[in-house]
Amino acid sequence: MAARTTRQKRRPRAPIEATGGAELRIGRQRIxxxxxxxxxxxxxxxxxxxxVTSPPYNIGIAYRTYRDDRPREQYLGWFAAIGASIARVLKPDGSFFLNVGSTSADPWIALDVAQTLRARFRLQNHIQWVKSVSIGEDSLGHFKPISSRRFLNHNHEAIFHFTRTGAVPIDRLAIGVPFKDKSNIARWGHARDRRCAGNVWFIPYRTVQSRAEKFDHPAGFPVELAERCIRLHGVKDALVLDPFLGAGSTLVAAARLGCRGIGIEIDPQYARTAAERLKNGIPARNRAKI
Ligand SMILES: C[S@@+](CC[C@H](N)C(=O)[O-])C[C@H]1O[C@@H](n2cnc3c(N)ncnc32)[C@H](O)[C@@H]1O
Known part of the structure; x- marks a missing residue:
């Protein structure tokens, strides 16, 4: 790392303010x-x-507090009740981005979880989060390889975009990309060189060498994933909620975008890690990768 010069001012760090036992405040973020x-x-x-949230997937991940191996029906019933609570606190024009993964041996998990919300929400967009992709002979991104004679490696997860009406306006161009063929801009009357990037999001994990670099959490998603969801919904004055906060990626994204955030986490150590991440800020050199 290059030495900090006197011209590079250290970013002021927001204090962690304990507001009574189970609540921490760091700037505009509450945990x-x-x-x-x-x-x-x-x-x-x-x-x-x-x-913006990612619940436990019930696939036996070793969390510190939560047991991730419940009978399937019990797990789905539990999640359906959480979904009902989310429906209660969400504004009528709100967005609920639900990231759920599956395994190669049990590809129904994400779909089963999504089905528990069907009576309360419309599935407005179904996004694929691609962690790794091979193009020709080249491979990009990271995944956990499996040893199998039946299954392919599992390189993607679902991001379900639920809304109450199915008709909530979104800001497609906020996460858009430039046109490849610039003649399309004038031909189709676009105001600027930006088009919708579609519903397949390649967001690789950054390369890490230790658990500490993953914030000692076994199942975090990249901050960029939460950032994309927030920007797609629209950041203006947004209050962002993550009821399964983990190590705090959603609130880091909310803080970067100037939004207010509330995160809920059952494990006190993960909650403290999330607070530390927010307090320390994100070094500029890591912003695009974390
Ligand atoms: C998939 S992880 C979330 C990871 C997070 N998106 C991140 O990037 O760090 C799910 C989290 O939910 C937490 N959790 C499980 N049950 C919970 C509950 N009833 N209330 C709050 N948090 C819970 C677990 O401890 C775990 O940290």
Whole structure:
């Protein structure tokens, strides 16, 4: 790392303010330590602009507190109740981005979880988060390889964009890309060189050498994933909620974009890690990769 010069001012660090036992405040971000089933009940109805979250997938991940191996029906019933609480706190024009993965041996998981929300939400967009892709002989990104004579390596997860009506306007160009063929700009009357990037998002994990670089959490998603969801919904004055905060990626994204955020995490150590990440800020050199 290059030495800091006197001209490079250290970014002021937001204080962590304890607001009574289970709540931490870091700037515009609040972290509630506890069970989201309880904490969601304490939030006002129709108060949240968007939810970006990734629950446990019930695939036996070794979390510190939560047991990730429940009978399937119990797990789905539990998640359906959380979905009902999210529906209560979400504004009528809010967005609920739900990231759920599956395994090669159990590809139904994400779809089963999504089905639990069907009575309350419309599935407005179904996004594929691609972690690794091979193009020709080249491969990009990281994935956990499996040893199998039946299954392919599992390189993607779902991001379901649920809304109450299925008709919530989104800001497609906020996460858009330039046209490849510039003649399309005038031909189709576009105001600027930006087109919708579509519903396949290649967001690789950054290369890490240690658990500490993954914030000692076994199942985080990249901050960029949450950033894209927030920007797609629209950042203006947004209050962002993550009821399964983990090591805090969603609130890091909310803080970067100047949004208010609330995160709920059942494990006190993960909650403290999230608070530390927010307090320390993100070094500029890592911003695009984290
Ligand atoms: C898939 S991880 C979320 C990772 C997060 N997106 C990140 O990037 O760090 C799911 C998290 O939910 C937490 N959790 C499990 N049950 C919970 C509950 N009832 N209330 C709040 N958090 C819970 C787990 O401890 C775990 O950290």
């Amino acid at each position: 509630l330590t506890g069970d989201c089933a309880d904490a969601l009940a304490s939030l006002a109805p129709a108060s949240v602009d968007l939810v």
